[in-house]
Amino acid sequence: MIFAKQALLADGWARDVRLSIEAGTITDAVPDASAQLGDTRVDTLLPSLANLHSHSFQRAMAGMTEYRMAGKDSFWTWRDLMYRFTAHLSPEHIEAIAAFVFLQMQEAGYASVGEFHYLHHQPGGAPYADLGELSACIAAAAQTTGIGLTHLPVLYTYGGAGQADLQAGQARFGNCVDRFGELVARARHAVSALPGDCRVGIAPHSLRATSPGDLAAALDAHEGGPVHIHIAEQPKEVADIEGWLGARPVEWLLANAKVAREWCLIHATHMTDAETRAMAASGAVAGLCPITEANLGDGPFNGPAYLQAGGAFGIGSDSNVLISLTEELRTLEYSQRLRDVARNVMVVGEGSVGEVLYTGAARGGAQALGRKAGTIEVGQLADLVAIDSTDPALVALQQSQLLDGLAFAAKDSVVTDVWSAGRHAVKGGRHIARDQIVARYRAAMASLMASL
Numbered sequence: 001m002i003f004a005k006q007a008l009l010a011d012g013w014a015r016d017v018r019l020s021i022e023a024g025t026i027t028d029a030v031p032d033a034s035a036q037l038g039d040t041r042v043d044t045l046l047p048s049l050a051n052l053h054s055h056s057f058q059r060a061m062a063g064m065t066e067y068r069m070a071g072k073d074s075f076w077t078w079r080d081l082m083y084r085f086t087a088h089l090s091p092e093h094i095e096a097i098a099a100f101v102f103l104q105m106q107e108a109g110y111a112s113v114g115e116f117h118y119l120h121h122q123p124g125g126a127p128y129a130d131l132g133e134l135s136a137c138i139a140a141a142a143q144t145t146g147i148g149l150t151h152l153p154v155l156y157t158y159g160g161a162g163q164a165d166l167q168a169g170q171a172r173f174g175n176c177v178d179r180f181g182e183l184v185a186r187a188r189h190a191v192s193a194l195p196g197d198c199r200v201g202i203a204p205h206s207l208r209a210t211s212p213g214d215l216a217a218a219l220d221a222h223e224g225g226p227v228h229i230h231i232a233e234q235p236k237e238v239a240d241i242e243g244w245l246g247a248r249p250v251e252w253l254l255a256n257a258k259v260a261r262e263w264c265l266i267h268a269t270h271m272t273d274a275e276t277r278a279m280a281a282s283g284a285v286a287g288l289c290p291i292t293e294a295n296l297g298d299g300p301f302n303g304p305a306y307l308q309a310g311g312a313f314g315i316g317s318d319s320n321v322l323i324s325l326t327e328e329l330r331t332l333e334y335s336q337r338l339r340d341v342a343r344n345v346m347v348v349g350e351g352s353v354g355e356v357l358y359t360g361a362a363r364g365g366a367q368a369l370g371r372k373a374g375t376i377e378v379g380q381l382a383d384l385v386a387i388d389s390t391d392p393a394l395v396a397l398q399q400s401q402l403l404d405g406l407a408f409a410a411k412d413s414v415v416t417d418v419w420s421a422g423r424h425a426v427k428g429g430r431h432i433a434r435d436q437i438v439a440r441y442r443a444a445m446a447s448l449m450a451s452l
């Protein structure tokens with residue numbers, strides 16, 4: 001049982017809420033209740049967010065790519081360093097990094113993660129004896145941390161638009177559609193050992209890393225569940241796809257695949273207004289990664305037109321250069337303000353920006369990860385976060401201003417507790433297995449740096 005002084009329930013704020021959880025699911029939520037002996041008492045209870053897009057291993061290179069070289073740095077020079085880095089990662093490194101990254105996500109207030117997983121093979125490209133060896137490392141990290149995992153094995157077949165050959169740096173990623181099917185089966189096996197809220201989807205990496213025929217074949221073979229794809233992140237990618245397929249990436253995808261609610265289109269940065277409206281109407285979730293998109297110089301999302309059209313969205317930490325839920329929310333809004341030279345952009349009509357961002361990302365993130373979550377009500381998974389409204393950053397605010405305070409004025413340190421499908425992994429602001437996970441990460445980094 002959890003007793004919260006206040007809680008944001010599906011139909012609004014309530015006081016003195018007593019929450020019952022059985023087998024990971026909320027079975028009762030009673031406002032104006034009294035705390036009982038043995039209840040876990042918290043200050044303010046919110047539905048927690050899903051982190052819908054992560055490449056956990058990239059956390060280990062955070063801070064290594066911010067030095068300006070002669071000539072013009074770009075997304076594509078960043079990608080070259082990332083490729084060199086991946087050549088040295090062992091299964092032990094990958095598991096240790098993923099566990100540390102998941103811990104940081106939980107401490108920031110996320111209950112679940114969509115791990116968009118494209119490191120599959122040994123350095124050089126030979127498969128491991130178990131094709132799903134590295135998927136099993138991700139599953140093990142989820143087991144260690146208790147995070148709700150939606151594992152998304154990536155189909156990556158070509159090195160660029162027009163079915164170009166894989167480059168040397170992409171050797172660990174590559175699979176044809178048939179071998180990808182075997183890989184997904186092995187990933188399902190690995191994830192089957194985790195709690196029942198964890199699941200497997202698929203992730204065709206991008207239009208440039210697949211082909212129209214391969215994409216159709218992979219979708220035909222898909223057993224159901226989330227489908228994630230990177231799309232329209234960079235102007236060069238838009239130009240390459242338009243030159244090859246005769247349409248802009250989002251335009252092409254919507255015309256050639258049955259994009260619907262189980263889809264998550266990651267970034268979708270460079271869209272026309274017509275593409276933006278069509279994507280919103282598809283029911284798919286826009287997987288926005290504001291900190292990474294700013295770090296890589298991608299550009300701002302077409303937020304106002306997308307919200308006006310009723311589009312679903314969620315938040316992902318993508319490159320994990322910084323893992324901060326509050327920072328993601330404000331970076332999303334600030335990217336819109338800087339472009340439009342305006343304030344309070346991500347709201348249709350009138351209202352609280354923090355509330356639109358937070359509750360929208362909670363619902364959209366859960367949808368994208370195939371989790372029955374995103375609101376606090378009976379029948380939903382107990383994906384919950386408690387924050388401390390008496391923290392100096394929040395203490396002066398009314399209840400109706402709390403989500404604005406969280407999004408714009410607070411740090412993640414206001415998070416006190418996090419539950420993933422009822423698994424209470426963060427207590428008093430600290431992950432319960434923090435010491436061992438951090439020690440293992442430090443050791444893995446020392447060994448990795450020695451090998452570079």
Ligand code: ZN
Pocket residue numbers: 053055116230266318319
């Ligand atoms: Zn990504």
